[in-house]
Amino acid sequence: MSDANVYAVKTLTSKEYFAPGHRACSGCGQAVAVRMVQKALGRNIVMASATGCMEVVSSPFPQSSWEVPWIHVAFENAAAVASGIEAGLKAQRRKGKIDGRKITVVAMAGDGGTADIGLQALSGALERGHDFLYVCYDNEAYMNTGVQRSSATPFGAVTTTSPAGRVNSGQLTWKKNMMRITAAHDIPYAATASPSHPLDLVEKVKKGMETEGPAYLHVLSPCPPGWGIAAEDSIQLARLAVETGIFPLYEIDKGKHRITMNLEKLVPVKQYLKKQGRFRRLSPEMMEEIQERVCKEWQELREKAEQIDPSAGADEALSKEQEGETEAAKIFRVKAGAPV
């Protein structure tokens, strides 16, 4: 492993576009993800945000954490507001009211603002083909209002509206698959990303920006209070979600599936689930059911990736030992989520 790779995260800009002083919980995985995404986006952007944790922690009047132009309007309409910004800038550019430089328009929302209440606005914006990047920060529940279930809450997870009851325990449904839904709109680019893999994440943000037309990025965002984990564990959990195959890192680039972080062998889901308070009540059968489903979906994903591009699934496995690699270098490579 080359030195360039070891220090690759330092190639991220030192400029902070998501300023500190925000009021996110200590150890918030979403805040880490936002910070990285903003670094990749840079300054030549305009953003529209949905209501949710990141909006609330970042913008109590008269303060704001945003170093870029940013607007919040309501919970369910980030994609529509971004559509309007894009249309407004386009019209003004054409009429010579502003200069001709390309400005990237970005929408951001939580999983609730994306998969539930905001799904219609998102679908409309994707279908109309606006040139923008939509980033969904998925912490797998409505965290801003105190951990209620969303359609992106995983099977078995306890939330305040999928409580551990005597008859039913935890979320009874399987996580809605936003990647398939957005891809079904035939958009040019969709990808998953995780803050545990900064280089992969940054790469995808940049691709999304360069894409002409709509791009969709689905970012896993561990939430200590909502998931029942220690503040220090959010990045570790994000990494485990990737390594277990629960949250595979891949992209759909002009219809082609590509796994960007290949896994030689899936880490058992148990290792991920047992670390989290929200899964404390999982029965062994449920755990087994989850494991089966993860394997099946991972297999399906691999098939899709290989079918279209046989070389795709052949990336070196993350967990595979590299030749002559020192233990420290390996730890590093895993922690930085460096694509091999």
Next chain:
Amino acid sequence: MLEIRFHGRGGQGAVTSAELLAQAAIEEGKYARAFPSFGPERRGAPVSAFCRIDDKPVTLRTSIDSPDVVVVLDPSLFSAVDVTRGLRKDGSLVINTKKEPGRFMFHGLKQLAAVNATQIAQEILNRPITNTVLLGALVRLLPVVKVESLISAVQNRFSGKIADLNVQALERAYEEAQIISAGDVDIEKQVPCFQEKEPPEKGKEDKPCKEDLDYLWTELTPGCVVQPGSTRDNLTGDWRSTLPVMQKERCIQCGLCWAFCPDAAQVQEPDGFFSVDLDYCKGCGICAKECPTGAIHMEKELEL
């Protein structure tokens, strides 16, 4: 009527303390109301909760700005929040500290109870949740409610082992709390932690404690537009109860601590090493956990 204000951090159970106390009072046939400071405060952020107890029905719904008693759940709050704001003359203070309690006495304070609640909670509950512990110290200082009522409130609220452990923690705090009265210490001879304060002006009790929110309506920008990056004025360093400490010898300057910090609180110095920005670090511990060489460890934040 007795007015009690609790100060804690989001997630520490300040609201639960207030509710347990109210529940105990109600069980004794008294009247009580408990409520939180309503807002979007996140885990780790300073929060407050309120409790009013009386022999006749309690009707007030305003936040408590001149409490008779202040209870502080976390020692890191002494410097972060003006905990004694508005405390009535001859009021009482209940605090979580491992320090010598005399230094918390100040002119105008009648008495205080001090207990090392974090230690008790860690030992008994295995978590730094200090709310029930401080209730034990509170009832030792002031017979607001009977210990038995409080215990029964805890037992109703929690179940099984959690209830037993909380009762145990409460009882131990009751035993261990140190009580200091005015006159027990010579205030003139020490550097006090808290100062006596002027009571709030009539009609101004309700003002937010942060003066910088005292904008006039004429001073607001059209549409409430805000300048970029201005949360930098909000120093979240006071959320911290643990602090990352770095051993330079082990650091390979990879930058991961910097990349994974949710609060942009790792800053690269000219020599290439990273240092913690104490203004913003919330003490989450991610950097320590993620450092590939183990160069960072977390230490307890120093008390006042």
Next chain:
Amino acid sequence: MAKRIGMEVSIAAAEAVKQADVDVVAAYPITPQTHIVEKLSEFAADGQLDGEYVTVESEHSAMSVCIGSQASGARTFTSTSSQGLALMSELVPIVSALRLPLVMLLVNRSLSGPLSIWNDHSDVMSIRDSGCIQLFVKNGQEVYDHVFIGYRIAEKENVLLPVIINMDGFILSHTFEPVEIMTPDELKGYLPPYQPKYTLHPDHPLTMGAYATPALYTEAKKAHDEVLKASYPSILEAWNSWGKRTGRHYRPVEELFCQDADTIIVSMGSLSETAAEAVKLMRDQGEKVGLLELRLWRPFPFEEFSRAAAGAQRLIVMDRAVSSGGPGGPVASEIRSALYGINNPPRVDSYIIGLGGRNVTIQDFVEMVEKTEAESALSPVTGSTYEIFGAREHH
């Protein structure tokens, strides 16, 4: 001199939007607004509308797109009706609080249940308190004129508020009538290019839509309220300069025979034209009846209204919406409070008429006047709480 052209009022509205150099239109079709947006799509497809037409998937998104577009500095237009307004209503107080000066044509239609596509004012009354400037117009010419007037008011630096122009569905939107269409020369200079105060642009990053804690929400509301009230002179200015240019003069309150009237009918929107015919008829018969047309609804023109109405013994207020179980029609209730405390206030009678497209005739006005005069002979001070006029009681 501009030529009078026969056209459907909806088409005149679209023509004005095109001429106002609008950058972005976002709207979702709903009867009876459809002809406006269809025409605008046609203009866009033909390249006549130099802007973007965003074919949104709902009214909620229509207003969201408008907010985004207006915030980016583009002059923006939308139009809706009834259920569409109800669906977007979450965003109406937000667009005004953000101080984004878009113009909306609200083609008034009743709110469902039961479903009705026909005209009344129940839709607009639901957003009465949204902090937008709100006007009522009564014919095709006024619709056309007010698109320009609307933008001129909205975009003034000391206003920066959305303007909602209410036009009655079908009765107005679907009527073919003569409208004077202005030439570009005649319009020149009336509507200066939009100079937004704040925009979303990387050259000057800023945050819009921050939330307010209890420490500041009251101040934010007060500031919004004050700016809405203070928009009054700018509204007058926009009307005056339009009057000078076109000879068509508008006032917040239009009076017909009010000066010596014992009984004044108060109405809003297109009903005022029928009411005017009724008043003329009654005058011919020697009745001292007048008509007061409320054109400006927000900010409410208290002074002008009281001055015009104070001399009468009776006001008969026409409401086109029910405030169920409340103190009277929404307009009548406001007028009662507007007159509270003045010396010898007129008796105020509240009639709710023309609901869900029910025809209102000259004869209806005559009946209401006769009925009120008879009742007020018995009790000169207080009027009926309200009456849903014309509801069949028996066969």
